[in-house]
Amino acid sequence: MTHDVAAAGNGPGRPNNPVHCRATIVQNVPIARDTYRIRLAETAIAGSIRPGQFIMVRPVAGEENDPLLGRPLALYDLARDASRTPVAFDLVYLVIGRGTAALARCQPGESLPVWGPLGNGFGPAPDGPVIFVAGGIGQTPFLALGREWLDPDRGDRACPSATILYGVRTADLLAGVEDFRGAGIEVELATDDGSAGHPGFVTDLLARRLERGEIPARIVACGPPAMLAAVARIAEQHGVDCAVSLENHMACGFGACFSCVAPIRQPDGTVDLRRVCVEGPVFSARSVAWGG
Numbered sequence: 001m002t003h004d005v006a007a008a009g010n011g012p013g014r015p016n017n018p019v020h021c022r023a024t025i026v027q028n029v030p031i032a033r034d035t036y037r038i039r040l041a042e043t044a045i046a047g048s049i050r051p052g053q054f055i056m057v058r059p060v061a062g063e064e065n066d067p068l069l070g071r072p073l074a075l076y077d078l079a080r081d082a083s084r085t086p087v088a089f090d091l092v093y094l095v096i097g098r099g100t101a102a103l104a105r106c107q108p109g110e111s112l113p114v115w116g117p118l119g120n121g122f123g124p125a126p127d128g129p130v131i132f133v134a135g136g137i138g139q140t141p142f143l144a145l146g147r148e149w150l151d152p153d154r155g156d157r158a159c160p161s162a163t164i165l166y167g168v169r170t171a172d173l174l175a176g177v178e179d180f181r182g183a184g185i186e187v188e189l190a191t192d193d194g195s196a197g198h199p200g201f202v203t204d205l206l207a208r209r210l211e212r213g214e215i216p217a218r219i220v221a222c223g224p225p226a227m228l229a230a231v232a233r234i235a236e237q238h239g240v241d242c243a244v245s246l247e248n249h250m251a252c253g254f255g256a257c258f259s260c261v262a263p264i265r266q267p268d269g270t271v272d273l274r275r276v277c278v279e280g281p282v283f284s285a286r287s288v289a290w291g292g
Ligand SMILES: Cc1cc2nc3c(=O)[nH]c(=O)nc-3n(C[C@H](O)[C@H](O)[C@H](O)COP(=O)(O)OP(=O)(O)OC[C@H]3O[C@@H](n4cnc5c(N)ncnc54)[C@H](O)[C@@H]3O)c2cc1C
Pocket: 054, 071, 072, 073, 074, 075, 091, 092, 093, 094, 095, 096, 097, 098, 099, 100, 101, 119, 137, 140, 141, 246, 247, 248, 249, 250, 281
């Protein structure tokens, strides 16, 4: 059964009406260390969600109250039927605490409470090449985004090329690299310990490209706040348009609790707190008051 989530979530810029329903697990498999890909069959969400939007998932197969809160997870990919209609959505998650550990124990055939699509998403493709910068599990929004922005059916509204600069602590945390390559996204890797790709920060790869004069039409980044702040600084130095997807802690996901606020610069220069779940999670990097 499907019904509308509280109207509080239907803020400006929200392209879809979120639904609250149970979705059946089709698959839940490990794809890297502590990292799983889960496929959930639910046609209303699969048919309306856009890249950069997210879904709240409560990892309870029965009527249990614990955990009470959902966990926000970004759209990774869509599964389609023979007529290309989206029938299920894929999420990729890193096990870091109670909720994601419970999710990893869920089995195919069980159904979970979900609500979405939530958040604003990345919007239309820019007019030129794009660079995605991903830190750790921050890679998850970029497969769906790359597929949409590179889609040849979009004609001259498609991006000519997309590159993901993907950094993790160590090689066995790399997840979905072949998915990105399969979608036509160029992949360049970095690891803190040098076990794959560039030994060092993923932001080194970005700075190096821009210093070589490889200037994209847009940079899009998702990952830890320190990485996002560094990406924002590098983009600003080179005058490149940059969007960031924030991963603040969330409780409700639809605008009611204010647990997810981030300091966002307003048009008049003042800084105000904005709810990442409804006004984000995607913001212009320039609008975020990074602090420090
Ligand atoms: C819009 C959005 C999209 C997201 N997409 C994904 C995704 O695609 N895949 C994925 O794996 N994760 C994603 N996250 C993060 C994910 O929601 C959290 O990792 C998850 O809620 C943790 O739940 P838990 O119960 O396992 O951990 P908890 O038990 O709640 O927390 C365990 C530890 O992690 C810390 N923690 C929890 N959440 C966060 C957070 N958001 N940022 C920093 N530290 C945190 C806690 O403070 C605690 O120390 C996303 C978050 C947002 C806001």
